[in-house]
Amino acid sequence: MKEKNEQIPDDFKNKIIQFKKTELKLKATNQQLISSEQQLRAFNQQLAANNQQLAAIEQQLRAANQQLEANNQQLIASEQEIKKHAHNLGERVKELNCLHEIAEAVRTRETLEEILQDVVNFIPPAWQHPEITCAKISFGNIKYKTNNYKESKWKLSSNIVANHELLGKADVYYLEQKSESNKTPFLEEEKTLLDNITERLGRIIERKNAEEELKATNQQLISSEQQLKAVNQQLHANEQQLQTANQKLTVSKEKYRSLITNIPDIVWTTDIKGNTNYISENVKDIYGFSREEIYKRGSKLFLERIHPEEIELVENAFKNLFLNDIKYDIEYRIKRKDGEWIWLHDRALKVYEKDGVNYADGIFSDITKRKQAEEALKSSNRQLAANEQQLRAANQQLIISEERYRTFIDNASDAFYLSDMEGRFLDVNEAACTTLGYSREEFLGLTISDVDVNFPSGKLSEILGGLVYNEPKSVESAHKAKDGKVYPVEVRINTFGDKKQPLLISLVRDITERKQAEKALKESEENLRQIIDLVPHFIYVKDEDGKNLIVNKAVADAYGTTVEEIIGKPDVDKTSDKEGAAKFFKDDLEVINSGKKKFIPEEQIIDSKGNIRFLETIKIPFNTSMTGKRTILGVSVDITQRKQAEEENLKLSTAIIQSPSVIVITNIKGNFEYVNPKFTELTGYTSEEAVGKNPRILKSGKQSDEVYKRLWKTISSGKEWHGEFYNKKKNGELFWEAASISPIFDKQGKIINYLKVAEDITERKQAEETLKKRMNELEIFNDATVGRELKMIELKKEINGLLAKTGQKPKYEIVK
Structure with missing residues (x-):
């Protein structure tokens, strides 16, 4: 009976064994739960890091947006500025065209x-x-x-x-x-x-x-011709007058020689066959050939170099001069010795016979810079009456010499003055009378100081005394007309005659139009320079040797120098990038040789600070009078900031595309405008399927409308919303995502878009659900286990009590 009481029932043993096994399983499950909890914490930390990364990307996107907006505004401002300058320049061109048309009307x-x-x-x-x-x-x-x-x-x-x-x-x-x-x-x-x-x-x-007045004056000259004839009759009176005439002849010849030497026009004498018998020494200044070369080669030197379009005109005019006694007064082009084409105004003064041969005296002027010469006044008298054959040979020479002298000076387009060394006028031509408004008689009572504002009477002797005998001198001055008008002139001065008491010849040219043209040209160049210097883009003109003829301030600033330092030098002299300079020169030659413009979407330079700058360039064949060489015009736009922005945008777009998070951009109505590949991977909707749709396509119906109302209230007020969505994929599968939605603002602070960044937390949600279920099971099992433990303690106490009653020792130790 005693042995039976000490034995433990088998079913109780089985329960204890089962309990032990369950305890081991619970410990293992507990370890798994602890491990899951650690993984969950790590996952949460990773999610937080991803959220921080997405916030940083969002800030970068906003900064890039602002930079792009700034660049766009700058480009718009630059285009508006260029259009404004181009409009102003066009208006100035219209004004210049108007003035030019007026000048042309006056001419024609x-x-x-x-x-x-x-x-x-x-x-x-x-x-x-x-x-x-x-x-x-x-x-x-x-x-x-x-x-x-x-x-x-x-x-x-x-x-x-x-x-x-x-x-x-x-x-x-x-x-x-x-x-x-x-x-x-x-x-x-x-x-x-x-x-x-x-x-x-x-x-x-x-x-x-004034022209009408000149015509009236010409009529007076014709009237004076009769008086001149009467004077010539007096030359028969006595030998004393003949002697005086001979002395005048000597002075007249000297005047004639000095005049021919000093006037800028070329005097010539030729026979009917075209042989040049005489030509001024200064022909070389205009034509390039010396008179010795002209004497040697004869008429061919002229005829072979006359422009093809005018050769027939010249030949016909020359024939008509000798054969038909038709006036020889033409304008034509001729090629200088150095190959340059110039315009000549060529006119013959008269045809006469000497030793049985017909000759003509003439004069030609270089009218290249001023092609329109003033209309020459008609000669008052070319030949005295034929019945004056009884004059002695000396008297005939005097008359011819005086007539030639008067013809030359009165037909000269420039004003002519003859004066003594005290400045008193002795003779003037018609051009002088016309330009200053004085008659010839009034001039004989005036001095140089009366008409030249830079030759005051107190300093006249000092100024004239500084002239070197028979050495011409050119100066610019200003003349004052009878009506008080002052105009700029170019004066060519020379002395001749008796060295002790020399006479002074002055040839004066009105340079008002030239000065006005120079001033207008200078103002035009200054305006153009100001315009191109205000343009922020590179503007330059280079010749076929690579030399810079024009650059604007933007070019000089880029290379850390001045415009003056660059002009006349090739690109290789202004940059350390020799390879780049060679590439630029190669492109320049390609445009010059092909005659076609070239667009270069991207090229780079190294500026004075060592920075690489990217340019968008167009090069165009360009014609300019600055040089005889071929040239190109280049315009380069600095696209460095644009390229940097593009690269930055590429980085950001790549980051968004490759992001492990879902990134979505919507308009202010919430409709999709952009979804990244992660969105497609998670939801099953492609970009084409999603863009333009509303996020309601993801709605599962498992969340209350209150969630979405709070969301819209938050983001429409300009704040950021954080929360979770229980959404539905395209295939109907449900999923959880943790999302952050924030507004995107423009420069005025107005909301223009919304940005959503989300993570798929379905697995985490499932783990949390499983964990919760397991914790509940553990709690239930634990409660059951504790109840069994208490029951076993009661049984052990009961067994020990029964053993004590039978006088035996307690078998179980009771843990309190």
Whole structure:
């Protein structure tokens, strides 16, 4: 009976064994749960790191957006500035065209009426709105109008003044309003242009009036011819007059020789066969050949070098001169010795017979720079009456010499002055009388100081005393006309005659138009220089040798130097990148040789700081009078910032495309505008399927509408939202994602898009669910296990109590 009580029942043993096994399983499960918890913590840490990385990417995207916007604004501003400068330049070109057309009308039109009608038609195209512009010129009682002339309240006027007298005015009207401004619609430049036009019209009228006066003077000269004949009759009176005539002949010859030597025109004598018997020494200055070469080679040296278009004109004029006694006065081109084509104004003064051979004396001028020569005055008398054959040979030579001298100086286009060393005028030609407004008699009572503002009477002797005998000298000065008008002149001075009491010859040329042209050219060049220097892009002109002829300030700044240092030098002298300079030169030659423009989408330079800068370049064949060589025009736009932005955008777009997170951009209505490849991998929707759709296509219906309402309230107020979505894939499979949605702002702070960054947390959610289920099971099992432990303790206590009653020792140790 005792042995039976000490034995443990088998079913109880089995339960204990099962309990032990269960305990071991619970420990193993607990270890798995601990490991899962650690993995879950690591996963959460990785998710937090990914979220931080996505936030950094988001900041970079915003910065790149702002940079792109800034670059775009800068490009827009540059384009607007270029358009503005191009418009202003176009307006100035229209004004210059107008002034040029007026000058051309003065040259080609015969009457003042024709000139005024042309001018009134030239005005509208030069204004900023020619299609609504009309004009009228009032001169005396006559009105000259454009076809569309009609008066309006938008009017611009300027008076026409000649010789300090108001003769008329010019009116310009706009037929409709082009601007809402209450101010005048006319530009300040248009007011200046109209003043310039009326000022030129005043000068044209003065000139036309002067021409009429010259015609009257010519009639007086014809009248004086009879008086000259009477004077010549007196030469028969006595031998004393003959002796005086011989002395005058000597002086006249000296005058003639000095005049021929010092005038810039070329005097020549030729026979009917074209042989040159005489030509001025200074022919080499104009033609390039010495007179010895001309004497040696004869007429061929001229005829073979006359331009093909004018050779027939020259030959016919020469034949008509000798055979038909037709005036020889032509203009033609001829090739200098160095190959340059020049224009000559060639005229023969007379044909005469000597020793049975017909000769002609002539004079030609270089009119290349000033092709339009002033109309020569008719000679007052070329040959005295044929019945004066009884004059002695010396008297005949005197008459011919005096006549030739007077013919030369009166036909010269420049003013001629003969004076003594005290500055008193002894003789002048018609050009001098015309330009200064004095008669020949009035001149004989004046001195050089009376007409030349730079030769004051107190210093005249000192200035003239500094001249070297028989050595010509050219100076620029200013002459004052009888009416008080001062104009610039070029004076060629020389002394001749008796060295002790020499005479002074002065040839004077009005250089007003040349000075105005030089001033206009300088202003035009300065304006053009200012325009190209304001352009932020590289602008340059280079010749076929690679030398820089024009560069703007942007080029000089890039290379850390000045424009002056670059001009005349090749690219290799301004950069350390010799290989790059050689590449530029190769491209230049390609454009020059092909005659076609070349677009270079990308090339690079190294600037003065050692930085690599990327350029977008176009090179165009270009013609310029700066050099006889072929040239190109280049314009390069610095695209360094754009390229850097493109590279940065490429990095960011690559980061987004390769991101392990889902990245989505929507418009303000929430519709997809961009989804990255991770989105497609997770949801099954391609970019083409998703873009333009609403995120509702992912809605599973497992979350309440309150979640989405809180989301929209948060992000539409400009704040960032964080939360979880339980969404549905394209194939219907459900998934969990942790998302962060934030607004994207423009520069004005307005919301333009939303950015969503999300992670697939389905596995984490499933692990959490499993963990929760296992924890519940563990809790239940633990409760059951504890109950069994307590039951076993009670059984052990009961067994020990029964053993104690039987006088036996307790078998089980009770752990409290």
